[in-house]
Amino acid sequence: MxxxxxxxxxxxxxxxxxxxxxxxxAVIVLGAILVSVVANRNFFSPGNIRDILTGMSVLGLFAxxxxxxxxxxxxxxxxxxxxxxxxLLAAQTMAGGTGNIAAGVGIALVVGAAxxxxxxxxxxxLKVNGFIAxxxxxxxxxxxxxxxxxxxxxxxxxxxxxxxxxxxxxxxxSTLIMLGxxxxxxxxxxxxxxxxxLFAVGGNAEVARLSGVRTAPPVIxxxxxxxxxxxxxxxxxxxxxxxxSPTVGSQGGYDLLSIAAVVLGGTLLLGGRGGVAGTIGGVxxxxxxxxxxxxxxxxxxxxxxxxxxxxxxxxxxYTGRAIQRRRPRFSAKEELR
Amino acid sequence: MxxxxxxxxxxxxxxxxxxxxxxxxxxxxxxxxxxLVGENGAGKSTFMKILAGVYSRDTGTVSLxxxxxxxxxxxxxxxxxxxTVFQExxxxxxxxxxxxxxxxxxxxxxxIVDRRGMVRAxxxxxxxxxxxxxxxxxxxxxxxxxxxxxxxxxKALSFDARVISMDEPxxxxxxxxVELLSSIIRKxxxxxVAILYVSHRLAEVFALCDDIxxxxxxxxxxxxxxxxxxxxxxxRRMVGRPLTTFFPEKExxxxxxxxxxxxxxxxxxxxxxIDLEIRAxxxxxxxxxxxxGRTELVEAAFGVEPFTRGTVEVDGRxxxxxxxxxxxxxxxxxxxxxxxxxxxxxxxxxxxxxxLVIRGVFPGRTRAARHEVPGILSSLEVSARGGLAQxxxxxxxxxxxxxxxxxxxxxxxxxxLLDEPTRGIDVGAKVAVYRLMRRLAKDGVAQVMVSSxxxxxxxxxxxxxxxRDGRIAGEAPAGATEETLLALAAGTVSDxxxxxGTVSDxxxxxxxx
Numbered sequence: 124m125x126x127x128x129x130x131x132x133x134x135x136x137x138x139x140x141x142x143x144x145x146x147x148x149a150v151i152v153l154g155a156i157l158v159s160v161v162a163n164r165n166f167f168s169p170g171n172i173r174d175i176l177t178g179m180s181v182l183g184l185f186a187x188x189x190x191x192x193x194x195x196x197x198x199x200x201x202x203x204x205x206x207x208x209x210x211l212l213a214a215q216t217m218a219g220g221t222g223n224i225a226a227g228v229g230i231a232l233v234v235g236a237a238x239x240x241x242x243x244x245x246x247x248x249l250k251v252n253g254f255i256a257x258x259x260x261x262x263x264x265x266x267x268x269x270x271x272x273x274x275x276x277x278x279x280x281x282x283x284x285x286x287x288x289x290x291x292x293x294x295x296x297s298t299l300i301m302l303g304x305x306x307x308x309x310x311x312x313x314x315x316x317x318x319x320x321l322f323a324v325g326g327n328a329e330v331a332r333l334s335g336v337r338t339a340p341p342v343i344x345x346x347x348x349x350x351x352x353x354x355x356x357x358x359x360x361x362x363x364x365x366x367x368s369p370t371v372g373s374q375g376g377y378d379l380l381s382i383a384a385v386v387l388g389g390t391l392l393l394g395g396r397g398g399v400a401g402t403i404g405g406v407x408x409x410x411x412x413x414x415x416x417x418x419x420x421x422x423x424x425x426x427x428x429x430x431x432x433x434x435x436x437x438x439x440x441y442t443g444r445a446i447q448r449r450r451p452r453f454s455a456k457e458e459l460r
Numbered sequence: 461m462x463x464x465x466x467x468x469x470x471x472x473x474x475x476x477x478x479x480x481x482x483x484x485x486x487x488x489x490x491x492x493x494x495x496l497v498g499e500n501g502a503g504k505s506t507f508m509k510i511l512a513g514v515y516s517r518d519t520g521t522v523s524l525x526x527x528x529x530x531x532x533x534x535x536x537x538x539x540x541x542x543x544t545v546f547q548e549x550x551x552x553x554x555x556x557x558x559x560x561x562x563x564x565x566x567x568x569x570x571x572i573v574d575r576r577g578m579v580r581a582x583x584x585x586x587x588x589x590x591x592x593x594x595x596x597x598x599x600x601x602x603x604x605x606x607x608x609x610x611x612x613x614x615k616a617l618s619f620d621a622r623v624i625s626m627d628e629p630x631x632x633x634x635x636x637x638v639e640l641l642s643s644i645i646r647k648x649x650x651x652x653v654a655i656l657y658v659s660h661r662l663a664e665v666f667a668l669c670d671d672i673x674x675x676x677x678x679x680x681x682x683x684x685x686x687x688x689x690x691x692x693x694x695x696r697r698m699v700g701r702p703l704t705t706f707f708p709e710k711e712x713x714x715x716x717x718x719x720x721x722x723x724x725x726x727x728x729x730x731x732x733x734i735d736l737e738i739r740a741x742x743x744x745x746x747x748x749x750x751x752x753g754r755t756e757l758v759e760a761a762f763g764v765e766p767f768t769r770g771t772v773e774v775d776g777r778x779x780x781x782x783x784x785x786x787x788x789x790x791x792x793x794x795x796x797x798x799x800x801x802x803x804x805x806x807x808x809x810x811x812x813x814x815x816l817v818i819r820g821v822f823p824g825r826t827r828a829a830r831h832e833v834p835g836i837l838s839s840l841e842v843s844a845r846g847g848l849a850q851x852x853x854x855x856x857x858x859x860x861x862x863x864x865x866x867x868x869x870x871x872x873x874x875x876x877l878l879d880e881p882t883r884g885i886d887v888g889a890k891v892a893v894y895r896l897m898r899r900l901a902k903d904g905v906a907q908v909m910v911s912s913x914x915x916x917x918x919x920x921x922x923x924x925x926x927x928r929d930g931r932i933a934g935e936a937p938a939g940a941t942e943e944t945l946l947a948l949a950a951g952t953v954s955d956x957x958x959x960x961g962t963v964s965d966x967x968x969x970x971x972x973x
Contacts, residue, residue, distance in 0.1 A: 209563050314572045323563055326552040335535035335564035396554040453732040453930060 139389030139397070139441060143404035146437070150408050154415035162418055169293040173412065178410040180297040181356050185381035186388075187305050187457040188352030190402045193385050194312075196394025197246050197253030198203060199346065201261030201379060202353035203372030205238050207263055209357030214277025214367030221280045228358060235354025236347050238264065241311040244341030253346075265373070274367040279361050287362035297359050302403070304355075308348070309399040317341050326395025353377075383430070384409055386436045408433065463526075465490050466511075466542070466623050471520035473506055481506050481678045485868045488623055488654040492586040493645060493671035494675050495686065497660045497969050498630075498698055499942075503678040505656045508625050511656070512544035513537040524623070535564070543616030543624045547750075547967070549608050553601030558582040561615045570810075586613045589644050594765050606637035611943055613644060624655035625647065630750040631666060636931070642668060660749045662691055662950045674698055692943075701940040707919030708895050711902040716741050716922075719776070720906035721792070721875045723761065726770035729742070730756035731930045732788065734770065739876070745921030746910040754910045758877040760906070762794040763787040774875065788821045791874035795864055795881050797858075797910075803864040803942060805855035810837070810844050822871065829870045838864045841892055850889045858889025863922035865896060876900060879910045894920060914942045 155166035165171070185202050192199045204317035238260060241323035245256040291294050312318035321330035321341035327339050355371070360371045382392075388405030390397025412433065416426050464487040468955040473481040473566070473656050488494050496504050509515045511522065513531025521528055523940065531537040544593045551560050558579045559566075567574045582596035594607055603611065609629060616624045630638045645668055648655060659665050666670060676699045689697075717740030726734040727944040731753045738744050748754045751789055756850040760767050763781040772779055775786060776890050781787045784794070794971065796802035804813050811833060818829040834848065840862040844850040850864055868876065876896070882890040897907060897920060911917050924936045934948040 218797065314575065316566050316573060317562070319559060319573060322555060322559075323552055326554050330550045330552055331563070333534050335533075335538075369570055391554075394554065453727060453729055 125342030127246050128289055132337055133296035136379065136458040140401040142385070142440070143389050143401045143408070147404050147408050147411070150409065152413050152450055157415060158418050162420075164418060166415075166418075171418070172293045173290060173295060173413045174332030174417075175407075175410050176293070176298040177295050178413055179358055179403075179406050180295060180301045181375070182303040182380060182384060182409065183298070183305065183406045184352050184356040184359065185377045185404050186384040186402045187301070187308055187399055189381040189385050190388070190397065190399050191308065192253065192349045193382070193390055193392060194323050194325045194394055195342045195345045195349030196328070197257075197342060197346065198382065199242065199257045199349045199353075200254065200378045201238065201242060201264060202349065202356075202432075203259075203375065203377045204261045204264035204268065205235055205350050205353040206236075206357030206360060206372035206377065207237055207367075207369050209235055209354035210364070211268070211272060211367035214275075214279050214361050217279050217283065217457055219278045219280050221282050221460060224280065224283050227279070227283075227311055228420065231354045231358055232351055235350040235357075239347035239441050240343065242350065243339075244359070246346065247339035247342050258276065261378070263299055268369040275364070275366040275368045277367045279367075283367055284362050287359055297362075304352075305399050305403050312398060321345055322395055325371075383434045387434055387442060391441075405437075462490055464488060466522070466524050468507075468511070468522045469520055471510060471517050471522065472815065473508065473510060473515060473518050479678060482508070482680075484675070484680050485956060486673050486680075486683055488656060488781060489671075489874075490622070490652040490654050492651060492670040493655045493657050493668050495665040495672040496656055497662070497665055497672060497694065498675035498681075498856065499713070502675040502698075503676055507659060507677075508544060508627055508656065511623075511625060512546075533665070534881060538616070538619045540622065541619065541623075543619055543621035543622050545609065545612045545616065545624065545626045549601050549612055549707075551608055551611060554599065556597050556599055556800070557603075557611050557711035558596040561585070561596075561618050581618070582614065585617050586610075588617070589614070589647055589758055591644075594605050601699045604637070606633050606640060609633075609641065610644065613648075617648075621653065623654045623656065625658070627658050628660065628750060629657070630659060631749065632662055638664065655853065655967050657813060660950060661944075662694060662946075666691060695943045695946055698948070704967045706891070707916075708891070708898050711898050712742060714902045715897070717904055719906075720774065721761070722773040723767065723907075724771050724773075726760065726767040726772065726944060728760050728765055728768045730765065731760055731927075732769075734760070735932065736761075736925070738908060740874075740904040740906055741901045742850070743901055743907045743909055743921050745913075745917035745924035746908060746927060747914060747917055747924050747949055748927030748933075749949050750912070752927040753947065754927055754928070755879055757855050757927065758879050758908060758910055761787075762792060762877055765793075767866065785821060788817060788871060791872070792877065793817075793871060793873035793875070795861075795866035795868060795879060797879040799864050803867075804852050804860060807850045807851055809846075809851055810842070810855075810863055813863050814870060818870050822968075833870060836869050837862070840866055841895065842866070856889075857953075858885035860888060860890070861885050865893070873905060875906045875908075877908045877910075880912065881909065882911070882913070882916060891958050909934065914945050917945070 136171040147254030158164050188202065189199055212234055213227035213284040216230050217223040236448050242257050242260055242300070245251050245260070246253045247315055291299065312321065317340065319342070320331065320336045323334070323336055324338045324341050332338055354378070357372060364371065384405040386392055386400050387408060388397065388403070389400060409430065412429060415428065417430065466488040467485045468484060471481065471484040482506055486494070495508065498504050504560065506515065510517045513534050513536055516532065523529060524542060529540060531540070555754065561582050561921055562578050567577050571905040579596045584592055586592070586596070589610070591610055594603065600608060600611060613624065629641055633641065637695065645655060657665070657669060657770070669686045671684065672686045672689055672694065674694065676698065677795060719737045720740045721738045723734050723736040725786055734757060735829070746754050746757060756765065759765050760774070763783045763786055766782050766857070772781055774792070779790060781790065781792070814833045815826060816830055819826050840895070842859050842862045844855055844859060852860055855863065859897060881893050897909070900907060909917065909921060918940060924940060924945060926933045926936065926945055928949060935942050936948065
């Protein structure tokens with residue numbers, strides 16, 4: 124029995140999430156040095172920390188939902204349009220009245236959930252690839268927005284705007300909400316059957332099926348949550364703008380950016396491996412890089428270049444670690460006897 | 461003897477009107493290991509899959525603990541207490557051991573998955589088997605094949621399985637791992653679990669099994685206590701098929717030339733100590749059990765996973781074949797085992813597939829090759845309703861294989877490596893492949909033919925190398941018998957060259973003792 128003594132476990136390997144957070148620390152250290160040397164400013168000033176955390180909240184909400192969908196081996200390209208629609212529905216329902224806040228939030232979330240359910244039903248029922256299914260529903264929503272809205276509409280009351288504007292010390296309320304929801308989702312992935320089954324279906328749908336898992340419900344749940352999170356992001360954007368806007372989601376490029384954050388966080392784009400913790404790390408890396416470049420007043424086009432380099436480099440590193448070769452039968456050493 | 465826990469009577473199955481299993485009777489008893497043996501295509505896997513609920517049977521009955529059962533889904537069978545450990549594991553490499561064992565029925569406290577309870581239960585099951593080296597929290601992907609197999613067995617036990625069937629459980633295991641598996645099987649026996657054990661390794665079958673059932677060509681040959689069988693008798697029952705004159709004779713004028721392709725002491729991570737010389741006009745057969753390194757050997761020769769030790773010579777020139785492109789340039793061709801995944805661009809027309817290698821490696825010859833392709837295809841008797849423009853995915857398996865062959869013929873290879881060239885194709889296409897091989901031999905091409913069909917190797921090859929555990933276990937001449945090859949491949953005779961093509965009576969038996 125000793126012959127089986129764990130060859131793979133004697134070497135402690137860093138988890139991908141640990142690497143993400145190490146990278147985050149490295150980015151922060153590097154950014155702090157650059158900011159203080161080049162711009163002669165304090166990276167860790169409360170104002171700057173608030174800026175970074177504010178930058179995290181919207182993308183964070185999108186990315187939490189996107190993580191779920193990607194874990195289930197699908198994708199969600201409809202999120203920016205869902206967010207825009209949510210911002211408009213909420214702002215119009217509230218129409219500046221404090222008493223309408225609950226109704227506005229409720230309508231936005233319910234419509235979001237409904238779009239997510241349609242996405243999930245198309246992916247699992249009609250077996251349409253998630254990329255295409257959500258591209259389609261996204262376009263439908265976009266078309267609706269473009270024909271019915273020529274510009275911003277509605278208005279949200281001051282109390283609702285406070286969500287996007289206030290904070291506890293340097294930490295914005297919106298970021299706290301985002302982190303709280305991230306923690307909830309992480310717990311759900313770990314401690315619910317649906318969470319377990321989402322990993323299973325995303326990892327290998329056939330294995331899941333042969334183990335008696337019903338493969339559709341976890342994927343539908345992931346899509347519903349993804350759209351609900353997109354709606355939440357739309358609400359947060361409305362709270363910041365004070366109005367609803369038909370382009371607020373697509374202008375941010377949140378569809379691809381959220382996918383990039385998820386992948387940067389170490390979640391496998393093919394599904395089945397990863398988690399919310401890594402995604403938040405990925406979102407934070409983006410936020411820090413954006414902040415440093417803003418402070419340094421870097422040309423905005425160069426920003427995208429840096430983002431692009433970071434994404435490609437990260438995925439190259441993960442892939443290098445993930446490539447699994449057949450187990451060798453003969454080690455080189457044995458032959459050198 | 462106690463009452464049987466599982467009784468199969470008259471079980472039969474056919475696919476598309478072709479009968480693959482006929483009238484199989486078999487009984488499994490608690491605490492007994494029942495060996496199921498037979499050659500490739502004998503119907504062992506089909507039978508197992510019928511028991512497991514993967515396939516439904518066409519005729520016959522199966523009863524489990526006295527109740528007749530008909531499972532429509534593997535999970536149904538598992539819940540009823542009949543678990544199957546397939547060759548292809550049903551595990552999620554990214555999830556840990558406990559999560560895999562309880563996938564689909566995670567224990568809960570209220571709405572919360574009881575992770576601690578799940579881990580504890582998994583550890584108890586592992587402890588019960590005497591395994592203390594697998595942590596329930598380890599990612600399954602980081603386990604060895606043997607450990608993953610143990611996870612599958614633990615999963616079966618977690619269903620409280622009273623019948624566990626195992627399909628070639630030792631095919632991918634090293635010797636010490638086989639021992640571990642045997643000890644686990646003995647523990648399962650003590651608990652009164654009935655085990656159906658499919659294996660090619662006859663030594664193991666005799667060491668482990670109380671009863672043995674022999675299948676041949678989908679029919680039952682015999683079923684009974686292992687003690688009443690000798691190894692020689694068992695091999696005879698497994699084979700016992702007259703060799704037909706199905707294989708074309710050598711073409712006139714075929715002669716062995718100089719050594720075209722030679723490997724000396726070659727090895728990589730998967731094969732080792734490979735000495736191989738193939739002459740112009742020669743067909744060398746490669747036999748061996750599944751997992752013995754046959755495919756790995758031809759892949760090494762073709763530079764897919766190149767040899768990292770030893771030397772390779774083509775026509776006397778020492779070469780480094782570090783990748784397939786280099787190998788193609790040197791006139792080597794590999795007809796892969798899985799033509800759909802590795803041999804063809806399925807959505808492309810016949811013509812483009814036939815020109816795939818030429819365009820990729822010898823673009824300057826494309827124009828000339830384009831004129832040759834129709835001739836090559838018609839000489840292989842490819843029938844495609846849409847002609848050269850037909851997408852290959854719509855062709856039959858045999859015609860697809862001919863397109864693969866045409867693709868390589870267009871490169872005018874000097875060395876052709878064929879990995880299971882007749883797998884899954886009809887008899888007519890098989891004969892066409894054999895004829896082509898004879899023609900290539902006459903033209904002085906050196907050929908290697910890997911096959912699990914022993915009659916095919918015996919019928920076609922000039923000599924046959926037998927692989928076992930990544931090494932050449934022995935060599936047999938053209939007229940070797942299936943018994944000889946099986947014995948070498950299964951490791952029931954000591955390594956070496958068999959001179960007269962037969963193993964004298966008693967040798968096999970002695971080796972097993």
